[in-house]
Amino acid sequence: MTGSEKMLQVFKCLILLLIPVFLLGCKHETLTPPAQPKRILLVTKTQGFRHESIADGISMFRQIADTPQYVLTHTEMTDSFTKTYLARYQLIILLNTTGNLFTTPQKEALIEFVRAGGSVLGIHAASDAEYDWPWYNQMLGAWFSDHPAIQEADCEVVMPGHVSAGGIPLIWKRTDEWYNFKSLQPDNRVVINLKESTYTGGKHGTDHPISWYREFEGGRIFYTGMGHTSETYSDPLFRQHIKGAMDWLLDK
DSSP states (O other): OOHHHHHHHHHHHHHHHHHHHHHHHSOOOOOOOOOOOEEEEEEOOBSSOOOTTHHHHHHHHHHHTOSTTEEEEEESOOTTOOHHHHTTOSEEEEESOBBOOOOHHHHHHHHHHHHTTOEEEEEGGGGSBOTTOHHHHHHHSOEEEEOOOSEEEEEEESOTTSGGGTTOOSEEEEEEOOOEEESOOTTOEEEEEEEGGGSSOOOSTTOOEEEEEEEETTEEEEEESOOOSGGGGGOHHHHHHHHHHHHHHHOO
């Protein structure tokens, strides 16, 4: 064996000795697969009064959902409401929907969606719907009764620890169309209450809920009576309130 061959043999032995040392020094990291985006169905069907601000609400939700965290689908109809179709989604948003929205099979599909752990977010006139369907009232937490003229009022945060109240001042002055309700469910968890002493036309006294959440038959529900005016949907605090509500609804 020549000198060069001996040197090559020594070099090979050194490499074989160093490989285990190198491997021991490497950190083995388990790669976590990226989280799947949450699928959201935005519904704006109206069978009664149609709010001009619906277009502004659609724009707001599209901007909130403009992130890999969400996939947003918008529909004006409920024709596609079947158990299989709704199973694709984690959250249904009812944006100023009014009147009798659902056929009997569509009602059954919505019930199944909630009972399977789905979430529902109701905005303003979502409570002005399905007056002949008690389950809907129990799910959403109330039905609309009436309202005074649009005016400014103090909204009082009574549950500042809830994610939907994050960054919201304890007394939040807002101008909107302030709903009075009927068939309010006693187990609504109120996040924001209206101070009736700061405006005219309220009918609930010191306990006038305007934003609340509830856990119902396996699903999560959030409702706010805010959302009549177009200006509402460009209000940074309202957007923050709704984004927080969505975070809570989708935190499963």
